[in-house]
Amino acid sequence: MTATTTPTERAQPATSAPAPLTMAGALNAALRDAMEADDRVVVYGEDVGPLGGVFRVTDGLQARFGDQRIWDSPLAESGIVGTAVGMAMYGMRPVVEMQFDAFSYPAFEQMVSHVAKMRNRTKGRVSLPIVVRIPCAGAIGGVEHHSDSSEAYWTATPGLTVVMPSNPADAYSMLREAIECDDPVVFMEPKSRYWSKAELTLPVTTAPMDRAVVVREGTDVTLLAYGPTVRTALEAADAAASEDLSIEVVDLRSLSPFDDETVGASVRKTSRAAVIHEAAQFGGYGAEVAARVTERNFFHLAAPVLRITGFDIPYPSPKLEEQYLPTADRVLAALDTWEWEDRA
Amino acid sequence: MTATTTPTERAQPATSAPAPLTMAGALNAALRDAMEADDRVVVYGEDVGPLGGVFRVTDGLQARFGDQRIWDSPLAESGIVGTAVGMAMYGMRPVVEMQFDAFSYPAFEQMVSHVAKMRNRTKGRVSLPIVVRIPCAGAIGGVEHHSDSSEAYWTATPGLTVVMPSNPADAYSMLREAIECDDPVVFMEPKSRYWSKAELTLPVTTAPMDRAVVVREGTDVTLLAYGPTVRTALEAADAAASEDLSIEVVDLRSLSPFDDETVGASVRKTSRAAVIHEAAQFGGYGAEVAARVTERNFFHLAAPVLRITGFDIPYPSPKLEEQYLPTADRVLAALDTWEWEDRA
Amino acid sequence: MSLNVEHQPVRALPSEKPIRLLDNAGHAVRGAASGGFELPELDVLLELYRRMVIARRFDVQVTALTKQGRLATYPSAYGQEACEIGAISAIETHDWFFPTYRDSIALLTRGIEPGDILASFRGDWHNGYDQHAHRCASQATPLATQTLHAVGLAHAARLRHDPIVTLTYLGDGATSEGDAHEAFNFAAVWQTPTVFLVQNNQFAISTPLSRQTRAATLADKAVGYGMPGYHVDGNDVAAMYAVTLAAVARARDGGGPTLIEGVTYRIEPHTNSDDPTRYRQAREVEHWKRRDPIERLEKYLVSEGALGDDVRTEIADAAESVAAHTREVMTAEAELDPLELFDHVYARPRAALREQRARLEAELKESAMANDSSHAGAAR
Amino acid sequence: MSLNVEHQPVRALPSEKPIRLLDNAGHAVRGAASGGFELPELDVLLELYRRMVIARRFDVQVTALTKQGRLATYPSAYGQEACEIGAISAIETHDWFFPTYRDSIALLTRGIEPGDILASFRGDWHNGYDQHAHRCASQATPLATQTLHAVGLAHAARLRHDPIVTLTYLGDGATSEGDAHEAFNFAAVWQTPTVFLVQNNQFAISTPLSRQTRAATLADKAVGYGMPGYHVDGNDVAAMYAVTLAAVARARDGGGPTLIEGVTYRIEPHTNSDDPTRYRQAREVEHWKRRDPIERLEKYLVSEGALGDDVRTEIADAAESVAAHTREVMTAEAELDPLELFDHVYARPRAALREQRARLEAELKESAMANDSSHAGAAR
Ligand SMILES: Cc1ncc(C[n+]2csc(CCOP(=O)(O)OP(=O)(O)O)c2C)c(N)n1
Ligand SMILES: Cc1ncc(C[n+]2csc(CCOP(=O)(O)OP(=O)(O)O)c2C)c(N)n1
């Protein structure tokens, strides 16, 4: 097993005709194809079996592969992740599901003290090809604990790879790549995008999962977004276009590692950048983005990198989440706070 | 109980003569005086009783106060923090100890989902005046899991207050204030500074625990440090002085909230800033510092805010920690990477 | 009162047959099957009946409102009334209760206003009632976490020689979490006055008990902590009440914690967004519907002549009025102030939150003005 | 082989009296006290004796080296040899072992080089041996976490119809952690071939067992998971070996996990930096020294005529040579390359780590040059 299986090397199932697929459906197909391609891939977690997961991402997989490839575990997240460590040591490639961000917290010690550290601890002798799937973020009207954004915890942890697709094609391609990766991957799935659709011909291979992608070109401002906020950024770019402001949107895709190259190129072109996320601002992932973009491109920047984020408060109850979440309007208003004299 | 008990309001034990005190001793005195002043203060955790804690911070307290004020709990960190929530709901002011940063991880769910959120959840009807003491960071030759820096996890969590003293006087004053605070406080104690000494007359009251303090004045560069790296910053400032570079050192003290005012004033004066910490750089607390200092002072900055930190790797084994830790030399070398043309 | 308890730890297997005081036909059970517990007096049973009827009517009403979209979510306790009401009725006003999301009807029984219970499920705020006033903690979502809170509060009270007891509920699934273990253990080691009720409703969302534990009963877990465990028919409110009452009394007397398992069944889906047809047979649900806890007690009360038509009508009326009141409060929209989002995060004010609050305030004003002018435009 | 195990869960209280095959005077125990286990053959006992003697000599040597500052820390297992060696000797080469920091002597018995075992305690790298080659996981520090790894690996093997067993050790203190609970439960529900050995050495650092549990025995915890539990005299290597062997055989046959408690005592401080005078009486230590596991077996072997002077000398020589070898490897400094810090964090290379590596490389070169020139200067 090489360290960097590239997407094209992977066993390809028969190509299917283009069909509209939701992100949940794309993830389901990726799991199915990965299980088909490699019998070391096993899937477990809470309610992933007959129910197909509370978001139906594992729908139908138990019927197809049987309960020795995919099964319901007891209800204990540390147990789920901790046993995955042992399974991976044996040579399996476990894909486990945390039901929501906040319910991954009981597994925090296993994630930080073992999943992240095992390979380094053993000088590379033991690698843990585990994928921890986390339905993440909010905007689904969920009650408390169902809309947290946990990415800052994982990205602050050396040894973890953290990715988040924003669309069905990436969801498929990145999940296949994550499962093939010899490093443990925290695979974050923006819940509010589960039902977003795209026409896809499977298997689809998009950019490597550690690369950011420019999803809309522009010249005046770079918006850095990931997961649920890519749509927000695109909406802002649309609205701004009518006001003659040309916004480039970069979908980060990979939170750790960070694609300094793609992002740097964009920022040096536009000389202005803002990062958008749902999580609270203080200590959020946007801090890393702002800090490193500034470090590496300081003399190209016409203005400070902005962070357009949730407030520094716990995620609110459903009726107030609209006020909490960064919207396209809020993005545009934030861009207005820059001094724009330098613009012709 | 008012929300913002100021240090001067607190019940003062008889003033003692100045005496050399270690940080561990100062913390011990603070616990003793707090327990003396308020019988709602209870202390528990692993080995805090007869042993006095593995760092002896609770030395002698059980002999003095009995095992209904301070006691050894079963060995379970989630249990320790979770029961503290209940105790605080009843009206106690529990001060609990996590033996090392990495051993707080089993308590992560209780910290993030309850300690941080309870007050907001209940519209302020239930506040949790809990202090979670965490002997933190490295440079003590500790084997794996004994030298983590966990501050980024706590500072990314709205609802928590996170402070870290760097010297015995602050250790005493800030711990008293933390215990009197109605908000839950993560009180981080840099292990490598436990045996550092100062002449102190107790009780000592230093700046409020939510303020940063300029610990050395300078004009060319602002070094932002906290806990163990304050000493590093001061060493760098000393060394630089001989090369005619005037360094101002700010001891952040409070990680959350961040004292934008004190830091901003310093940075606007020097126009250059760097933040120093032991934790890995990627997603570390320094990212927040760099991002917010830049956001608020962009047009005053002559150069990007630097982060001088640990590498993006798990904390190394004892024989390699020297190479990992940011030293005064590394700080000075980093400052050299700035273009200095603007300096006369 | 010393905190050192010298008596021997309990070391016995709970009875494998659930303790039962009324069988499914509504007949009193005597002998070994009753585990030595006494059937409560008729007036107590009648009161439990009344509470269960009202609780169910409320539950059915809230499920209906949820289907109409008035609530974001609602985890029903239909069929679990004997556990929910039996146990909560065994504690006193000054005792504390630590519930889960499933236990709204126990809160109702505890005297909390429907609108306040349901504020969180409607999406107004995370918790809607005054916990200290009712001595009821918020309904915990992170599984088993509340059991530690119950132990901590009980221990604090014990340190203060305050003779209260804490009662906490958790599900069969939640017993698998590390926090449940730590709570059982802390309670036992500290001998806190805590009663744990595991409502074994056979499922954790879709996961059946057989994939949750291999223990013969969930009450068996008590053995590993040296505390008494009781395996109880959770559809028999008489048994649930009597066993809890005894556990509460023992706890209050310094006898430490107890683990009670009530064997029951979740008749409704996990929540409104669940689809139980994917993981269980309608047959099984029907089987359990025939073991309805309310009907069981009703049969007994009728056979004892304690439930005449007049009482029945009176109870039905009371239940209807709770339902009507619930409809009313849940139909009216609560006034919410988004700026309050910033007000309760910290006791000690923060400059950054002040700034963010001001920004949201300006944004809201602006959009209100935009709205006004567009309305004005439309009116013109 | 089907993974569905239909047999009934185990539901019985472990014997409260520890199972014992040799009493402290070195006499064979028969009847109920032996729990139905057979005393192993003399050749097996002699081999266990040899292993214990070598293990103790190693342990004493490492403690001495630690006092000399050659190791950053060392948690000694002095006095726990019967648990450590008895259990590890009951598994096969192809089985897996999941130890804690305390279990270096079990790793030695498993055939790992002293230098490789001690690399972590010396501070060279976090883990110094090839886990796959020895089928031994790294020595876990975060308490109880390794028990889940053992369950996971066992389950994976079971899914592959690979008839291996996993053995994991944990301390009395570690049983309080949530992870221990989750591991016991997952193992029982999945019926994994896992043997859990709780080394109840009476203390978790300074915290005595009475503050850790209220259960009569730690083996009682097995009941709550529906798995067999054995309460064993942990200073009787014959019993430890026999009970573990039976558990391993059952596990290998698809009979699921077992929880074994070995009752023993930590004679040394927790680690070299601990001060046990603060929390326990020298008397207590003396009492346990008189129950020494090696002496006990020695008495039996001598009484059976199985341990003559020649064998004794041969074993002592073997032990001395392990000690000498250990001194040697621990006195030589390991070559460490700081740049290796960056090489094993990820399988997939990262640009940022490449940059940081290059920076450290430049720094190291610079300081080497500075050193060279200052040495050169000094020489001139
Ligand atoms: C720590 C945690 N993990 C997962 C969840 C998601 N979740 C909510 S309810 C539930 C099932 C709980 O089952 P059980 O404890 O039996 O209670 P019941 O819902 O049957 O009353 C799950 C998995 C959660 N709330 N908390
Ligand atoms: C999760 C966690 N919490 C705390 C510690 C610190 N610690 C190390 S050893 C120890 C005591 C362990 O006692 P026990 O499980 O009985 O094992 P023993 O050391 O007696 O062999 C503690 C508290 C740790 N390593 N991991």
Ligand SMILES: [Mg+2]
């Ligand atoms: Mg349930």
Ligand SMILES: [Mg+2]
């Ligand atoms: Mg121990």
